[in-house]
Amino acid sequence: MIRHVILRIVAKTLIPCILLFAFYVQFHGDFGPGGGFQAGVIFAAGIILFALMFGLPAARRVCSPRALEILISLGVLLYGGVGLASIFKGGNFLDYSVLAHDAVHGQHIGIFLVELGVGLTVTAVMIKLFFLFAGRKHIL
């Protein structure tokens, strides 16, 4: 696909926008519609578009399979870690209110971190799925 000028130019301009939009959805998730899921999928879509344009090997250089595996795990660990942290702070599992000096800030931090974990895992899972399917020798 890299030889098609129009596709290449459009993709090159679109991919940064898509990634940026993903970050907007991720970090705006505390205040309005959005959150880790949607952001993760959008971010992964950017990478997948990149892979479609410039080929799997190039995309694999951007995010190696092992790195993806680690990201998936880290996302879940971050999520669970917030839960354990709130126990440490004297609350129940995943009780964000105790994470900061007052409940509102605590909820804020908690949701932010949890959504970050979700976003990490979803992004990595989606990219990994694409790599695994696209990387098979004989696809249907």
Place this chain on the structure above:
Amino acid sequence: MSLFAQLASLTVQAGNGAHHSDAQHAAQHAAQHAAQQAVNWSEHLPALQIALPLLAAPLCVLLRRARLAWGLAMLVSAGALAISLTLLGRVLALGEGGAISYHLGGWQPPWGIEYRIDALNAFVLVIVTGISTVVMAATPRSLESELPRERHYLYYAAYLLCMTGLAGITITGDAFNIFVFLEISSLSAYALISMGRTRRAVTSAYQYLVMGTIGGTFLLLGIGLLYMVTGTLNIADLSERLALVGANRTVLVALACIVAGVSIKLALFPLHVWLPNAYTYAPAVVTAFLAATATKVAYYVLVRFVFSVFGTPLAFDELHLDALLLPLAILAMFGASLVAIYQADVKRMLAWSSVAQIGYMVLGLALANESGLTGGLVHLFNHALMKSGLFLVMACFALRLGSTRLEDLAGVGHRMPLTFGAFVLGGLSLIGVPMTAGFVSKWYLVRGALEAGMWPLAAAILLSSLLAVAYIWRVVEVAWFREPATGDLRRAPLSILVPAWILLLGTLYFGLHTSFTVGTASAAARLLLGGTP
């Protein structure tokens, strides 16, 4: 392939999290917490029961080395067992009808997700974590011959997620949470099954996936209808509000959807087609784990919904659930046992026998009296022990003989006496010979049938046990009285043999000392039958 499920399940869990955080985003959080104080970890055991295996799964992926991942999984599994035993002790100490309630995230039920542990699910938790620990001990040796070593860490991650899911279904007091955990456990179970050696493993996993997803979606549908009627998802709250609503058509459709959905997961007779294939072609240890836990937890879900949520009046007087479940249970007992007799593969034979045993459990449910339900619940425990033990014996055969086909077992009783001895012990328990655990559960089932005034049913239980004699005897005959093949056989590795013996000696122990199983199960049965309005 394992990776897929792992990814999948991780995503699911993340979804669960979002459900939790977003759902109550709008709600007011009233409770202000006191300043820092020493953390009392024992208060948080219900959350840790789920959180530990859940967090250990990604750690396994990070560790990557098969040995390390196994060590962690073993440790966490044993830890989960310790937690569930503690919880059971605590619940029983609370006395009749006592329950531990844990509010996730500090949100009060019925708005927040509640983990609610009473005698029934504490009992099931012990089974899930206990079997998981024992099977985990046998895993590395058995898995070596079935899966390349560099993919073992993914196996352990999927295994831990499956255990998380099963324990989660059991511990949670939130109907939608049951669905989420059900899918976590199912997705990882599909992946575990697909790791079998032959290509049939993948087709069986696919078949199970299609049926399992239909089952799960039906459950979701039923829960949705309940939510529509009552506006709540908390199980305790649901039962209160349903009692006020009574039997309108939506409630009945919800009950039908839930029973149909769970029956697929449970492999109740006409919906069992996924089970024999899945159990036969899965890796031996996976079968040992799933046979003892997955269907048992599904049985728990059925019991929980029928008795705790809908209650006996609605389920039995209005919808006549017994008129449906009784015949199906009897068909399972006879039909599946008959099919088991004609199997050429012993592992497959045991899988069919599982379908039959599920029939006994459902029979106990359908009787809906204390003895019957006690019998069903005790059988849940006993059957988990004996089937898991028997499938571990199959793991030994698969490792040493390379096959579990009946003709290959010729003379194996002489060549591997210790291993085959374990098989005979498990077989006796499966038949229900006095002094074994199988006898205890059948005794209570028979009593339940007689109390319900259905003596032909009692006869049916005894008759179907004779069919079990037939299929066990076939194996014993081949293994002891056929000429063995030539060549030396090495003794089965101790790391599999010892767990198998532990489980099967357990059936002997619980056949003689029934106070733990029957005591807990009858407490649970009284809770279920008496707790309904």
Place this chain on the structure above:
Amino acid sequence: MIEPGLYNYWLCVILMMTGLYVVMAKGNLVKKVIGLNLFQVSVIMLYVTMGKVEGGTAPIVVEGAPDTIYSNPLPHVLMLTAIVVGVATTALALSFVVRIHEDYGTIEEGDIAAMEEGR
């Protein structure tokens, strides 16, 4: 006559039955997955429909309008989870199909069964 308010529920039922029919009647493993998806989507639609409150707006707090009617957000959130479950299931199912295709060279249920019988 179909009451307009129940329109969505009728669609749910139609979708659900279509999905179930496809799962049961089609021999192609990919088509089965599609049927499964249809079936799941119908349930998602049921939930989303029941979350609708007449005259309700999106459940984001409107400042300075205390008597705004909001739709019920809970079913939507639940369905977010169910959608993820659906995606995971689909991915897993398709990965099985890919492997079945690699092992058998076909994704027709009948052909696979025939190959297993013939062995």
